[in-house]
Structure formats: C-alpha cells, structure tokens
Amino acid sequence: MKLKTSIFTLWLSAAVFTAANAEAPKGYYNSCENLGGRNLLSELQDVIDNHHNVGYDGLWDVYADSDVRDNGTIWDMYSTKQWVFGKSKCGNYKNVGDCYNREHSMPKSWFSEGSPMKSDAFHVYPTDGKVNGQRSNYPYGECEGGKNLGTYNGVTALGRLGRSTFEGYSGTVFEPIDEYKGDFARTYFYMAARYNDKISSWKSDMLAHNSYPAFSSWAVKLLLKWHRQDPVSEKERDRNDAVYKHQKNRNPFIDHPEMAEYIWGDKSDQRWSSTSSNLPELNAAGEIKVIPTISGVEISVSDDARIPVAIYSVDGTCRFNGHAAGHTSFSLPRGIYIINANGTAHRISVK
Numbered sequence: 001m002k003l004k005t006s007i008f009t010l011w012l013s014a015a016v017f018t019a020a021n022a023e024a025p026k027g028y029y030n031s032c033e034n035l036g037g038r039n040l041l042s043e044l045q046d047v048i049d050n051h052h053n054v055g056y057d058g059l060w061d062v063y064a065d066s067d068v069r070d071n072g073t074i075w076d077m078y079s080t081k082q083w084v085f086g087k088s089k090c091g092n093y094k095n096v097g098d099c100y101n102r103e104h105s106m107p108k109s110w111f112s113e114g115s116p117m118k119s120d121a122f123h124v125y126p127t128d129g130k131v132n133g134q135r136s137n138y139p140y141g142e143c144e145g146g147k148n149l150g151t152y153n154g155v156t157a158l159g160r161l162g163r164s165t166f167e168g169y170s171g172t173v174f175e176p177i178d179e180y181k182g183d184f185a186r187t188y189f190y191m192a193a194r195y196n197d198k199i200s201s202w203k204s205d206m207l208a209h210n211s212y213p214a215f216s217s218w219a220v221k222l223l224l225k226w227h228r229q230d231p232v233s234e235k236e237r238d239r240n241d242a243v244y245k246h247q248k249n250r251n252p253f254i255d256h257p258e259m260a261e262y263i264w265g266d267k268s269d270q271r272w273s274s275t276s277s278n279l280p281e282l283n284a285a286g287e288i289k290v291i292p293t294i295s296g297v298e299i300s301v302s303d304d305a306r307i308p309v310a311i312y313s314v315d316g317t318c319r320f321n322g323h324a325a326g327h328t329s330f331s332l333p334r335g336i337y338i339i340n341a342n343g344t345a346h347r348i349s350v351k
Contacts, residue, residue: 141173177316182230
C-alpha cells in the first residue's frame with residue numbers, strides 16, 4: 001500500500017487562531033459577556049436579528065459567494081454533483097443529478113413558510129433537487145440502513161432516509177453524511193437564536209415548543225453530538241463571512257462554537273466570556289505535519305500540544321474524530337481522504 005501525498009507544514013500562532021476562530025467585527029458579541037443558558041440565547045437574538053432579508057430569489061446571488069468550491073462550482077451537501085452556477089436550476093427532476101434547488105435545512109413547513117425565515121441564507125442551502133425532495137420535511141437524525149437514492153450518471157446521492165435509531169425518537173429521519181452533521185447542527189443552533197421569539201410556535205418533533213431550550217431533549221442531545229464530533233470547518237467559516245456580506249448578521253456558533261455548550265451543553269450553568277473561547281488547543285507557536293507512512297498517515301504535533309483531528313473518506317464516512325498529540329499514526333485502507341487537522345483540510349490518496 002502506498003500513500004501518495006505531500007508533507008503539509010503549518011506554522012501556527014495565537015494570532016492566527018484568533019483570526020480563524022472569529023471574523024466578526026470587533027465587539028460584535030460584547031453584550032453576551034457573562035451570560036449563559038437562556039439569557040445567552042436570548043441575548044444572541046438581539047445581536048443577530050433584524051438582518052437584511054435578501055428575498056427568496058436573492059438567495060441565488062448569495063450562493064455565488066457563500067456556496068462555491070475552489071473550482072467555481074456549487075458546493076452541494078446532498079450529492080456529489082458539481083453544479084455550474086446559473087445552469088440546471090430546478091425545474092422538474094426525476095433522478096439524482098438532474099437539477100439543484102433551495103433546501104430549507106429547517107423545513108419551511110415547520111414555520112408555515114413565514115418571512116424572513118424562508119429566505120434566510122444561513123439555513124437555506126443549494127442542494128440536489130431529488131435528494132431535497134426525498135428528505136421532504138422530515139427531521140434530521142440517525143438511522144440504521146435507510147434508503148439512499150444511489151448513483152445515477154455518475155452522481156451519488158448523499159444522506160439516507162429511515163427509521164430513527166437515536167434514543168428518544170423513533171420516527172422517520174433524514175441522516176446527512178458525517179462530514180456535514182456539524183454544519184447542520186450549528187445551523188439549527190443559529191435558527192434557535194435568530195428566531196428565539198418565534199420558534200415556540202413552530203411545529204416539529206425536533207422542537208420543544210418553547211423559547212428555551214427550543215429543541216426537544218432528544219434533539220438537543222443529537223445536535224450537541226454532531227456539533228462536537230464534526231468541528232467547524234473552513235467551509236463554514238467562509239460561508240459565515242459570505243452570508244454576513246449579504247445579510248449583515250452572523251452565525252455565532254461558527255464564530256464561537258463553545259457557545260453551544262454554555263446554552264445547551266455541559267456548561268449551561270456557567271457564564272460565557274470571550275476569554276473562554278474554544279480556540280484550538282495548541283501553544284503560542286507550534287507545527288503540525290501530515291506525514292505519509294507505509295500503512296496510512298501520521299500526524300505530528302509539536303510543543304506538547306493537543307489538536308482536534310477528523311478524517312473522512314470522500315463518500316462522507318467519518319473514519320476518525322477526536323484529538324491527536326505528539327506523533328499519532330492512523331492506518332487507512334485504499335481510498336481518498338480528507339483530513340481536518342486543527343481546522344485545516346488536507347486531501348490524501350492511499351493507493
């Protein structure tokens with residue numbers, strides 16, 4: 001088995017971490033200092049509400065900034081299709097890969113297609129129309145087996161529909177691939193904050209029909225699980241900045257992912273401060289190397305630091321999600337992988 005890749009070396013500093021963790025304007029979250037639980041969630045609404053509503057048709061313009069890959073195609077979280085902007089918009093569809101449309105990750109039927117939720121770019125994503133239709137308005141969740149729409153003309157559907165296996169809920173759910181579970185969890189946290197004064201009237205088995213905690217107990221556990229297992233990616237940071245340009249508000253849980261713990265998680269009885277921000281666990285200066293080995297890959301971290309690491313195969317399967325320190329080796333079967341080491345993505349091929 002041969003691993004063909006280059007050695008990636010990244011020199012890191014505390015200043016770099018601060019920039020990567022939050023691109024919000026200085027003082028954007030000042031009013032949230034020393035708040036926690038219900039009070040923090042309520043204050044976040046005051047920070048991010050009254051955003052500029054781009055309108056439903058205006059979402060297409062936002063996507064040209066917010067959901068574009070390096071090669072200029074649309075970033076679709078429901079299929080492997082690389083859509084060309086302005087082409088193949090739905091329309092009618094019969095198969096995976098026919099066209100793309102606007103997916104309300106929090107289905108618009110939950111809030112009776114109300115405004116401005118219907119056109120809020122933070123939760124409306126460009127996705128494959130066929131998979132979007134399969135997901136329908138089912139809640140997100142985890143299932144065993146389930147129905148995947150498969151591959152058609154070289155385009156593979158991502159995600160599956162099936163009976164929930166997550167404790168506390170037994171209904172039908174749509175399970176996205178591992179690579180994007182954290183993205184959707186933080187999207188839902190955003191919706192609970194941005195529309196905290198409205199969410200109590202929305203209708204879904206995921207919701208508690210109140211303003212706090214806003215989500216049913218099983219959904220809180222599920223979303224926190226996904227949030228913790230799939231850390232904020234560069235894709236999310238870039239999207240947060242892009243949507244901010246259009247809507248003039250931000251997703252706090254991308255800027256400060258630790259806020260979720262202070263609202264719903266293990267620290268909900270404590271008060272958040274910007275000094276408690278969940279910066280990467282690396283000393284003021286250090287080096288990360290992703291190094292090929294005979295059987296896989298080794299991640300080397302200097303300065304006795306400990307960093308978050310996630311390894312995904314290209315079909316979205318999570319091979320590892322945890323931390324690495326010192327010299328950590330991973331054995332990988334043949335295939336292509338994306339390694340997220342401390343927020344920086346590396347693509348490798350094991351042959």
